[in-house]
């Protein structure tokens with residue numbers, strides 16, 4: 001049955017017209033092994049780095065076709081940029097990507113040391129990704145629970161204006177924050193962590209049309225006008241990407257560090273690198289990279305599949321001289337627990353994923369502590 005589906009998928013792909021006008025993707029051996037489990041199909045397409053953007057609509061269409069097959073509920077197709085001889089594993093950013101990289105901060109932009117801190121909150125940590133859908137929110141919430149398990153007082157602030165997900169991830173969708181008197185709001189609480197989400201305060205449509213400065217003022221309000229009590233760490237789930245809204249946030253929120261989430265594909269890593277560059281520009285230390293959906297262990301056989309080319313993020317971390325926080329497999333349990341509103345660290349605290357998330361949290365924490373030892377942070381002047 002599974003083999004039939006794989007054959008059908010291959011013949012669908014073979015019939016699709018390629019954007020570069022060349023032969024079909026199957027005969028050009030651009031299609032990876034196809035993995036089908038639990039009604040989901042996963043595979044990657046290896047495309048020439050220069051054609052990566054042109055292949056994006058093809059990728060989307062391939063997912064759509066595969067999802068129409070009987071027995072398939074979800075398709076996940078990843079584009080992997082082909083390595084050129086003599087090039088490092090991640091292809092250089094295409095021209096378009098470079099054009100979109102964040103504008104340099106203005107000369108004399110405030111360095112981290114000069115941003116006003118938030119009373120009662122010891123450290124604010126951003127969880128960010130260069131692009132959407134890589135598992136940033138899943139990582140943020142499980143890391144927050146990992147910090148909690150390390151004995152810290154933790155809050156999570158969902159600043160993802162494009163798709164706030166904390167209410168859903170923490171089963172808080174029908175709750176509204178109450179007033180704590182005056183201008184202050186009481187945060188919600190779930191599994192021992194305090195929670196505030198832009199999604200609890202304004203509709204997604206409103207949040208989405210906000211420009212950078214408005215988002216930052218809403219964020220500042222959520223940080224300063226919420227009765228958090230004392231927090232050791234406030235985890236901020238950032239909006240994906242490296243546009244103006246993200247740059248303004250990175251620049252103006254007093255961040256102690258940033259965790260970058262990426263999947264292993266070269267294209268995702270290009271975006272992750274843009275994220276690192278953005279935080280570096282505004283003098284926010286990178287606590288490390290997490291490789292999400294790194295590999296897949298078949299539940300029936302225990303065989304490990306590296307469908308998206310596991311290991312890219314670790315290599316990128318080494319190249320960028322930032323810590324590698326760990327690799328999280330693609331696992332249905334992680335998604336199902338998230339959908340149920342009980343993140344895996346909470347739902348299966350003794351399981352392997354909870355342990356991995358706690359290890360990542362411990363590594364990020366070590367980075368934060370190391371950074372505090374350098375009491376005088378350099379003031380960077382941008383050209």
Ligand SMILES: Nc1ncnc2c1ncn2[C@@H]1O[C@H](COP(=O)(O)OP(=O)(O)OP(=O)(O)O)[C@@H](O)[C@H]1O
Pocket residue numbers: 129131132133134135136137138139160163165240292293328329330331332334335336338339
């Ligand atoms: N390691 C994993 N294994 C299986 N599923 C995962 C994993 N990480 C995330 N997912 C699933 O992938 C989807 C996207 O995850 P998530 O919402 O965390 O991504 P995101 O990067 O925050 O997305 P967005 O940018 O759209 O907010 C969700 O359905 C989530 O449950």
